[in-house]
Amino acid sequence: DTGVSQDPRHKITKRGQNVTFRCDPISEHNRLYWYRQTLGQGPEFLTYFQNEAQLEKSRLLSDRFSAERPKGSFSTLEIQRTEQGDSAMYLCASSAGTGTRKLFFGSGTQLSVL
Amino acid sequence: DAKTTQPPSMDCAEGRAANLPCNHSTISGNEYVYWYRQIHSQGPQYIIHGLKNNETNEMASLIITEDRKSSTLILPHATLRDTAVFYCIVRVNNNAGNMLTFGGGTRLMVKP
Numbered sequence: 001d002t003g004v005s006q007d008p009r010h011k012i013t014k015r016g017q018n019v020t021f022r023c024d025p026i027s028e029h030n031r032l033y034w035y036r037q038t039l040g041q042g043p044e045f046l047t048y049f050q051n052e053a054q055l056e057k058s059r060l061l062s063d064r065f066s067a068e069r070p071k072g073s074f075s076t077l078e079i080q081r082t083e084q085g086d087s088a089m090y091l092c093a094s095s096a097g098t099g100t101r102k103l104f105f106g107s108g109t110q111l112s113v114l
Numbered sequence: 115d116a117k118t119t120q121p122p123s124m125d126c127a128e129g130r131a132a133n134l135p136c137n138h139s140t141i142s143g144n145e146y147v148y149w150y151r152q153i154h155s156q157g158p159q160y161i162i163h164g165l166k167n168n169e170t171n172e173m174a175s176l177i178i179t180e181d182r183k184s185s186t187l188i189l190p191h192a193t194l195r196d197t198a199v200f201y202c203i204v205r206v207n208n209n210a211g212n213m214l215t216f217g218g219g220t221r222l223m224v225k226p
Contacts, residue, residue: 105157
């Protein structure tokens, strides 16, 4: 168990550019979650996958955001035409599929949009 | 999901017990209480969870009142590394709607 891995740890981009983040969950976990966290706030849910199926999306996930988990393993989160308001920590978490709420989080990707 | 209320911040002396309260007065009978800890620049880390009975593990103890409307997370011997934000979350354990909803949490400052 190597934990949830996220890449990159930090990303600085200019407004209007596209960015993509990667998450590698714990290998036997079939559930994967993306959260966003701004300074001083708790993490906010963005989207959830069970295997390769995206089962839930928050209304926070505008049409500029897209997430995939093509083979039910790693996941990517892409933000198109970034805005300064997208600056945040993007957290990925995974869990085993038995209804438990015990989520394992990665260290996150810190996005700064200039 | 039931809403939780936590104090925004608390202080604790190193080596002393830290008692972090959480109110969840609208909790339903099938909702569990979960606690997570978030150290600066890291993702949240699961600590403990419970339904009705008090629970203890190597990290902490969870005390749930008999009416289940509030709970307390106890760190028996706080260390400087426990300086973090602690989140109390209530959620049903089922396969529908699997996201956890985080509030603002309690920022615990452990002082030497």
